[in-house]
Amino acid sequence: MSESIPHWLTKQADLAPKQSAVELEDGTKITFLELKTKSQSFAKKLATSGVRKGSHVGILSNNNIHMIIAIHALSYIGAIGVLLNTRLTTEELHYQIKDAEVSHLLTSVELLSTAERLDVPVTHSFSEIDHMKERAINLQEELQLEDYFTIIYTSGTTGFPKGVMHTYGNHWWSAIGSALNLGLSKEDKWLAALPMFHVGGLSIYLKSVIYGMSVLLFEKFDEKQVHHAIMNRGVTMVSVVTVMVQRLLEELGKESYPSKFRCMLLGGGPAPRPLLEKAKEKEIPIFQSYGMTETSSQIVTLSPTDALEKLGSAGKPLVPAQLRIHQPDAEKVGEIYVKGPMVTKGYFKNKEATKKAFQEGWLATGDLGYVDEDGFLYVVDRRKDLIISGGENIYPSEVESVLAGMESIKEIGVVGKEDPTWGQIPVAFVVVSNSVKQEEIKLYAKKRLAKYKVPKEIYFVEALPRNASNKLVRTKLLDLIP
Amino acid sequence: MSESIPHWLTKQADLAPKQSAVELEDGTKITFLELKTKSQSFAKKLATSGVRKGSHVGILSNNNIHMIIAIHALSYIGAIGVLLNTRLTTEELHYQIKDAEVSHLLTSVELLSTAERLDVPVTHSFSEIDHMKERAINLQEELQLEDYFTIIYTSGTTGFPKGVMHTYGNHWWSAIGSALNLGLSKEDKWLAALPMFHVGGLSIYLKSVIYGMSVLLFEKFDEKQVHHAIMNRGVTMVSVVTVMVQRLLEELGKESYPSKFRCMLLGGGPAPRPLLEKAKEKEIPIFQSYGMTETSSQIVTLSPTDALEKLGSAGKPLVPAQLRIHQPDAEKVGEIYVKGPMVTKGYFKNKEATKKAFQEGWLATGDLGYVDEDGFLYVVDRRKDLIISGGENIYPSEVESVLAGMESIKEIGVVGKEDPTWGQIPVAFVVVSNSVKQEEIKLYAKKRLAKYKVPKEIYFVEALPRNASNKLVRTKLLDLIP
The missing domain is CATH 3.40.50.12780 (ANL, N-terminal domain)
Incomplete structure (x- = not known):
């Protein structure tokens, strides 16, 4: 009762x-x-x-x-x-x-x-x-x-x-x-x-x-x-x-x-x-x-x-x-x-x-x-690669699935990067099919995602780190930063 | 649940x-x-x-x-x-x-x-x-x-x-x-x-x-x-x-x-x-x-x-x-x-x-x-004439029903009386059929009731105050004290 x-x-x-x-x-x-x-x-x-x-x-x-x-x-x-x-x-x-x-x-x-x-x-x-x-x-x-x-x-x-x-x-x-x-x-x-x-x-x-x-x-x-x-x-x-x-x-x-x-x-x-x-x-x-x-x-x-x-x-x-x-x-x-x-x-x-x-x-x-x-x-x-930026939760998968909709993007991985002000910020690693600028990607994201979810940095890479079953290994993404 | x-x-x-x-x-x-x-x-x-x-x-x-x-x-x-x-x-x-x-x-x-x-x-x-x-x-x-x-x-x-x-x-x-x-x-x-x-x-x-x-x-x-x-x-x-x-x-x-x-x-x-x-x-x-x-x-x-x-x-x-x-x-x-x-x-x-x-x-x-x-x-x-003496609850009806079992007692009414030490003490008013002493009544009670429930004073009266339907009116008992 x-x-x-x-x-x-x-x-x-x-x-x-x-x-x-x-x-x-x-x-x-x-x-x-x-x-x-x-x-x-x-x-x-x-x-x-x-x-x-x-x-x-x-x-x-x-x-x-x-x-x-x-x-x-x-x-x-x-x-x-x-x-x-x-x-x-x-x-x-x-x-x-x-x-x-x-x-x-x-x-x-x-x-x-x-x-x-x-x-x-x-x-x-x-x-x-x-x-x-x-x-x-x-x-x-x-x-x-x-x-x-x-x-x-x-x-x-x-x-x-x-x-x-x-x-x-x-x-x-x-x-x-x-x-x-x-x-x-x-x-x-x-x-x-x-x-x-x-x-x-x-x-x-x-x-x-x-x-x-x-x-x-x-x-x-x-x-x-x-x-x-x-x-x-x-x-x-x-x-x-x-x-x-x-x-x-x-x-x-x-x-x-x-x-x-x-x-x-x-x-x-x-x-x-x-x-x-x-x-x-x-x-x-x-x-x-x-x-x-x-x-x-x-x-x-x-x-x-x-x-x-x-x-x-x-x-x-x-x-x-x-x-x-x-x-x-x-x-x-x-x-x-x-x-x-x-x-x-x-x-x-x-x-x-x-x-x-x-x-x-x-x-x-x-x-x-x-x-x-x-x-x-x-x-x-944190759960499932959760990024916490200024107290707001950001799920990499959510950001990834939105940006994957952009024509030039072949593959994408999003991860949190330590930041002295926000605790973490979201950053993206992309494999692109044809030339595209950072700003274009950010603009695309901004139209579809809350501002705090928009990747603050975007890195163009040749391939994303994947495990044996071809699954994205987000924990290795930050190693790709030159 | x-x-x-x-x-x-x-x-x-x-x-x-x-x-x-x-x-x-x-x-x-x-x-x-x-x-x-x-x-x-x-x-x-x-x-x-x-x-x-x-x-x-x-x-x-x-x-x-x-x-x-x-x-x-x-x-x-x-x-x-x-x-x-x-x-x-x-x-x-x-x-x-x-x-x-x-x-x-x-x-x-x-x-x-x-x-x-x-x-x-x-x-x-x-x-x-x-x-x-x-x-x-x-x-x-x-x-x-x-x-x-x-x-x-x-x-x-x-x-x-x-x-x-x-x-x-x-x-x-x-x-x-x-x-x-x-x-x-x-x-x-x-x-x-x-x-x-x-x-x-x-x-x-x-x-x-x-x-x-x-x-x-x-x-x-x-x-x-x-x-x-x-x-x-x-x-x-x-x-x-x-x-x-x-x-x-x-x-x-x-x-x-x-x-x-x-x-x-x-x-x-x-x-x-x-x-x-x-x-x-x-x-x-x-x-x-x-x-x-x-x-x-x-x-x-x-x-x-x-x-x-x-x-x-x-x-x-x-x-x-x-x-x-x-x-x-x-x-x-x-x-x-x-x-x-x-x-x-x-x-x-x-x-x-x-x-x-x-x-x-x-x-x-x-x-x-x-x-x-x-x-x-x-x-x-307090509920139902409850007497509270030194923090213990005493129900008059409980004391009355025990004492009513004493042969010499024809009628009984119990009520709380203000007391500077205990807040209240229980006192009893009795109509008796043949001569009986206060101490005898207290002794009878003491054998059957917790000490704090035993009436501290006993008054012998000729009749108890009752209402039209012959129900005991406890609130009027204390008026009988000489």
């Missing part, structure tokens, strides 16, 4: 109506009561536009308060939010919208023209909805933990993105696991500058209503503003990716953070060791973590107290998550399997991918790693 | 093997790894004595480390613990043991002779089990949240105690609700002096393994020792009942508690206003709470920040609990209904009582109360 909980935002509005739920860059504060009132009103207006319980509603927006209200409004209706990455091309967005059976699309004013090109039956900006009349509907007073709430796409090895379905329970348990690991205090204020269309960003706003915690909302990451906020605005926690840590370190200079700043939660791929050492010198409380869309944000975390001894480790699985290494080799390295109530139950309309991903209740992450004698996880290789 | 979580003690032993799980009065510390090892070993020895998955195992013990190990051992086997109140008479214990279908009884050495009188097929002291050989059995690696773990008896209006069944999920969600309300810190150390056979005491040891928190175990409450521990042993939280607050206040005198002491969780019945005012003067962080065996410990709590403004309130329902007042009258007073995943699913082998207690998923507590305009609960009258 599924457990039900009172609607999390209503609950906080009851418990702490006057407490700040969201604080904007300009200092404006929205209390839990106001957030509830606005979200419920928005829900009733969405009903006017035709959104029903079970509707799939796309959201195409960068971080802003309207997006938060829209997401909570969907939970009051019982509709499912399909969160779209604003960095994607029209073609990429189109695929996700069609695959996810999106019937309504919500967007911010500045993205309205992009949104309208996506051919969704009903498309509105947040402000258009706001001008509608409310329709009297029954709002959800309780949330069933087994009900689906969001779909977020993640690319896979096949090149076709898959829609990861998250239940209310997945988000709830993720927030609880994080609290049991990081602790919880009435003083907490979480700075959110990660995009909300990724699960790591979204999770902060859900923690806000589950914990009754204030979130400082930044539309985007700006190191000067974030630094200023940590120093002066009572921030206790912040979620970041590697490139942000680098910039914040530069910003920090010889200063040090206030003592109440207690957690810099670092996700989105491995961090270079020199960076971690530098952060340690500055006594920055970095919590390295490991997670993916499928785990509803971090599922393994390393605390600063262990960081000294276990540099480079991603830590231990959060309560109540489990971790094991599947078929470890002589060096104990094998595929990382995870399990827990924060792990997705599967991919939307993709039974085959779901079946493949789950082995007896465990999620096969595709990442390789080992666990040391003290139980700490070390990620050796 | 029921969620499963890794076994909570194994999990903490993996996460923080060297951290102190339990600290004894003499300063001995048992780490999470040691606690796991001991509990698993005890489980294998219990298997030798015949305990199996699903066995009902009575535990008759005052607080000690062996009792904690035994309880965790049961969870490794998947057996159900029936926690017995050591203050009960043989007759009372006999009823519960029979009703709960207890097949094995575990006890401390000093209670062994009492235990052996209870005719349980297999009875052993903890130390007898410890001397057995281990039997190789499969220990539970995961806990299914829907599985039953403990049965704790609570008396009812009918006079027959009912066995409240708690699932792993009930205990888990109770711990999570408490953490979301009280916050969570790696610095926390909870002093436990409440009896573990009550759910309020038990819950502390389960929080310990769910949070990874150290518990300071006291065999019983002694104000001098508890005071000393709060002042000198890094205690941050303590669970108490009213009478303990009073004694601690006297002990505190003109001193004040260290700043890291952040929570005195007050349960087990209403606290007199003067006491709360006195505690406030001393800046003691008292969290008043409301709960019962059926809610797996507190379900409504008032924080110190609200205590000033809402003196006398029990607070607001914890995340993710819900509260409503059933059929409120003109003054908004009605029966308190609660709901949430920490609420029991029912009474053991007592469908009728379960059916009566639950109304469309809500537990009808039988207590009367109202919710003010800000959402704070005020308990007006």
Whole structure:
């Protein structure tokens, strides 16, 4: 039997109506009561536009308060939010919208023209909805933990993105696991500058209503503003990716953070060791973590107290998550399997991918790693040659399959190259049939792929490294650089 | 589908093997790894004595480390613990043991002779089990949240105690609700002096393994020792009942508690206003709470920040609990209904009582109360004339039905009388057929009832106050005192 909980935002509005739920860059504060009132009103207006319980509603927006209200409004209706990455091309967005059976699309004013090109039956900006009349509907007073709430796409090895379905329970348990690991205090204020269309960003706003915690909302990451906020605005926690840590370190200079700043939660791929050492010198409380869309944000975390001894480790699985290494080799390295109530139950309309991903209740992450004698996880290789650039996931196979469509390209291999700023950048190795310029290839890619996926460097080679069964060996690609 | 979580003690032993799980009065510390090892070993020895998955195992013990190990051992086997109140008479214990279908009884050495009188097929002291050989059995690696773990008896209006069944999920969600309300810190150390056979005491040891928190175990409450521990042993939280607050206040005198002491969780019945005012003067962080065996410990709590403004309130329902007042009258007073995943699913082998207690998923507590305009609960009258004396529940009907069996007593009414030390004490009003002395009645009661249930005062009256339908009106009994 599924457990039900009172609607999390209503609950906080009851418990702490006057407490700040969201604080904007300009200092404006929205209390839990106001957030509830606005979200419920928005829900009733969405009903006017035709959104029903079970509707799939796309959201195409960068971080802003309207997006938060829209997401909570969907939970009051019982509709499912399909969160779209604003960095994607029209073609990429189109695929996700069609695959996810999106019937309504919500967007911010500045993205309205992009949104309208996506051919969704009903498309509105947040402000258009706001001008509608409310329709009297029954709002959800309780949330069933087994009900689906969001779909977020993640690319896979096949090149076709898959829609990861998250239940209310997945988000709830993720927030609880994080609290049991990081602790919880009435003083907490979480700075959110990660995009909300990724699960790591979204999770902060859900923690806000589950914990009754204030979130400082930044539309985007700006190191000067974030630094200023940590120093002066009572921030206790912040979620970041590697490139942000680098910039914040530069910003920090010889200063040090206030003592109440207690957690810099670092996700989105491995961090270079020199960076971690530098952060340690500055006594920055970095919590390295490991997670993916499928785990509803971090599922393994390393605390600063262990960081000294276990540099480079991603830590231990959060309560109540489990971790094991599947078929470890002589060096104990094998595929990382995870399990827990924060792990997705599967991919939307993709039974085959779901079946493949789950082995007896465990999620096969595709990442390789080992666990040391003290139980700490070390990620050796990201899943299926995944490239992580500035916190964004790039699947080589996706980039390859797009560029393989270019007439002059006979063969292509894409791989991640270390980069001091972005962690990694995608680079391509091509065998061409007739003369073509680097810029032409990049232009072709740019039209079809999100900017961050476009190879930053292109190398013309005579042949690609292949194994006995003629399969591309991506790990050897970088050796081809002259 | 029921969620499963890794076994909570194994999990903490993996996460923080060297951290102190339990600290004894003499300063001995048992780490999470040691606690796991001991509990698993005890489980294998219990298997030798015949305990199996699903066995009902009575535990008759005052607080000690062996009792904690035994309880965790049961969870490794998947057996159900029936926690017995050591203050009960043989007759009372006999009823519960029979009703709960207890097949094995575990006890401390000093209670062994009492235990052996209870005719349980297999009875052993903890130390007898410890001397057995281990039997190789499969220990539970995961806990299914829907599985039953403990049965704790609570008396009812009918006079027959009912066995409240708690699932792993009930205990888990109770711990999570408490953490979301009280916050969570790696610095926390909870002093436990409440009896573990009550759910309020038990819950502390389960929080310990769910949070990874150290518990300071006291065999019983002694104000001098508890005071000393709060002042000198890094205690941050303590669970108490009213009478303990009073004694601690006297002990505190003109001193004040260290700043890291952040929570005195007050349960087990209403606290007199003067006491709360006195505690406030001393800046003691008292969290008043409301709960019962059926809610797996507190379900409504008032924080110190609200205590000033809402003196006398029990607070607001914890995340993710819900509260409503059933059929409120003109003054908004009605029966308190609660709901949430920490609420029991029912009474053991007592469908009728379960059916009566639950109304469309809500537990009808039988207590009367109202919710003010800000959402704070005020308990007006405890359920069914419940008397709470020193944190122990006494049901007048139970005492009445026992004493009604005495030949000389024609009619009897029992009610709680305010008492500066115990909160309330039970007093009896009797109509007798022939001359009998107070002492004879008390002696009769003492043989059949736990000491705390024996009426402390007995009044001989000519008639009892009754309503039109000839039903006893207990609220008018105290008016008969000359």
